[in-house]
Amino acid sequence: MIRLNNVSKRYPGGFDALRNITFEVGDEEMVFITGHSGAGKSTLLKILTLIEHASRGQVVVNNRNLARLPRRRIPYFRREIGVVFQDNKLLHDRTVFDNVALPLVVAGMSPQETGRRTRAALDKVGLLGKEKMYPITLSGGEQQRVGIARAVVNKPALLLADEPTGNLDAEMADQIIDLFHDFNRHGVCVLIATHDLRQIQRMRKRVIGLKDGELAVDSGSQAA
Amino acid sequence: MKNHLLRHLQVLFYSLGELARAPLTAFMTIAVIGITLALPAALYALLGNLQRVGGGWDEGAQISLFLKLNTPETTARALAGQIRAMPGVASVRYISPTSALKEFKRLSGFGDTLNLLDSNPLPAVLLVRPAKHAAGASAAQRLAQTLGKLPGVALAQFDLEWVRRLDAILRLAQRGVLILALLLGIAVLLVVGNTIRLAILSRRSEIEVIKLIGGTDAFIRRPFLYAGLFQGLFGGLLAWILVAGSLALLAGPVRNLAGLYGSRFELASLGLQAGTILLLGGATLGWLGSRLAVGRHLRAIEPG
Structure with missing residues (x-):
């Protein structure tokens, strides 16, 4: 699903965010990316979603070489992956339903199909009853679940999450990570950037550790 | 779609x-x-x-035909009839030297001075109104040129420069x-x-x-x-x-x-x-x- 080969990212000004990162993630794996703030977790996710381009090295996601993807194809590439953000990036002037439906609307799906899939995604995260509410009226954990529903509504093969439990208490964080685990068991490749060691120990999944932009630890592929 | x-x-x-x-x-x-x-x-x-x-x-444009001096009224009226029959002409009005002088006296304010003249210096005038289809500035101009060449006509004036x-x-x-x-x-x-x-x-x-x-x-x-x-x-x-x-x-x-x-x-x-x-x-x-x-x-x- 993901293959990085000697990937480096140098920002203008000479700061090396990533240095010679090489690893592969299989189609049905669940992986935690960990490291201190500034270790390069966010940069790695930005490169995987083409918010940033790698300065050197090869990045292949879902069988696409990202360096060769023309700018106009980027939207279509992004529809193949689901992304969950720490600040969930919900639109606060739209209802929960409209937020979750947005990727389908953007992709031009018919209203009937959009409604069906949106309700299915909301059902999966346990928020079917709150589809008409506005995100601001929901708790932090519920907002994050809306973000997850939006990320999976397209049925992507790859789910990326950047500190999805960063702003949540332990109980809510457990729920969120369990939700990711559930998607993984249904065949979705899941990559979670986090420094929540509790979740990492609880899940016992592969861990890739970054330190100052370099690959420090890779516990290696293991069956899910 | x-x-x-x-x-x-x-x-x-x-x-x-x-x-x-x-x-x-x-x-x-x-x-x-x-x-x-x-x-x-x-x-x-x-x-x-x-x-x-x-x-x-423009539509109200008229062509003034000044006839040669001392043209008898019968000749003038005959000419008017001839012009009336021409294509592109809507109407012709005859103004005798006498009525022209009368009008001039009334409008100019030189009434008393003009009484000093022993003869009428004004020519007879035919006022020609072009038909609608010939009323455009250039068509009327052409009509005026044709009329100016008629015998007995001293001058054809079509003054629409300002238009x-x-x-x-x-x-x-x-x-x-x-x-x-x-x-x-x-x-x-x-x-x-x-x-x-x-x-x-x-x-x-x-x-x-x-x-x-x-x-x-x-x-x-x-x-x-x-x-x-x-x-x-x-x-x-x-x-x-x-x-x-x-x-x-x-x-x-x-x-x-x-x-x-x-x-x-x-x-x-x-x-x-x-x-x-x-x-x-x-x-x-x-x-x-x-x-x-x-x-x-x-x-x-x-x-x-």
Whole structure:
């Protein structure tokens, strides 16, 4: 699903965010990316979603070489992956339903199909009853679940999450990570950037550790 | 295809809703566009009216045939009959030297002085009115030349130079209105562009999110293009209303003034065709201004 080969990212000004990162993630794996703030977790996710381009090295996601993807194809590439953000990036002037439906609307799906899939995604995260509410009226954990529903509504093969439990208490964080685990068991490749060691120990999944932009630890592929 | 149309309709109504959600901002923009477009449209309407005034005088054009001195009245009347039968002539009126002198005395104020003359120095005159189809300045000019060559005619005078000059001035003014319209059209582009730029900036985070979840540039552009289109369209409508209203306010006094000159001239309003052009032009300018702004600013907004 993901293959990085000697990937480096140098920002203008000479700061090396990533240095010679090489690893592969299989189609049905669940992986935690960990490291201190500034270790390069966010940069790695930005490169995987083409918010940033790698300065050197090869990045292949879902069988696409990202360096060769023309700018106009980027939207279509992004529809193949689901992304969950720490600040969930919900639109606060739209209802929960409209937020979750947005990727389908953007992709031009018919209203009937959009409604069906949106309700299915909301059902999966346990928020079917709150589809008409506005995100601001929901708790932090519920907002994050809306973000997850939006990320999976397209049925992507790859789910990326950047500190999805960063702003949540332990109980809510457990729920969120369990939700990711559930998607993984249904065949979705899941990559979670986090420094929540509790979740990492609880899940016992592969861990890739970054330190100052370099690959420090890779516990290696293991069956899910 | 049906889906595509449906999505366009959705965005269309969404854009209309956006305008309604911020009525004051929308109204300000529309008012600026309306007033900007109203100026050249009003000038255009006034020019059209001036041309009709000129055209009216043109139609009343007469050719004066001064006959040779001492032409007997019978010869003059025979000539009048001959001319009356010519194509392109509507009517001929004979004015004898005596009645010409009488009229001259009355109008010139030289009455007493003229009494000192022992003979009448004025020639007989035939007033020829061209038929409608020959009433244009050039056709009447040709008729005057033909009549001038008739035996017994000393001079054929067709004095419509001033009509031609008015025509030339109006043409000049028309060019001026065109230039003004072009400049103000560019102003509308800039106004819409700036409004759309602000709209884009105020929805920056929304655009970022849509880009992140795979929205194409075309998808993001669409509501802004519709917004520009509607602002331009409503601006054009406002301009039409402004011009029609102003002309309606002027109609009474103009009728009054024309009455004082013995004319039944009526101020014509902006026609349906000109109004439609105003609406379409406004919509096009709005769309174009939005297109320019969106093209410049959307690319700059990238999630990061």
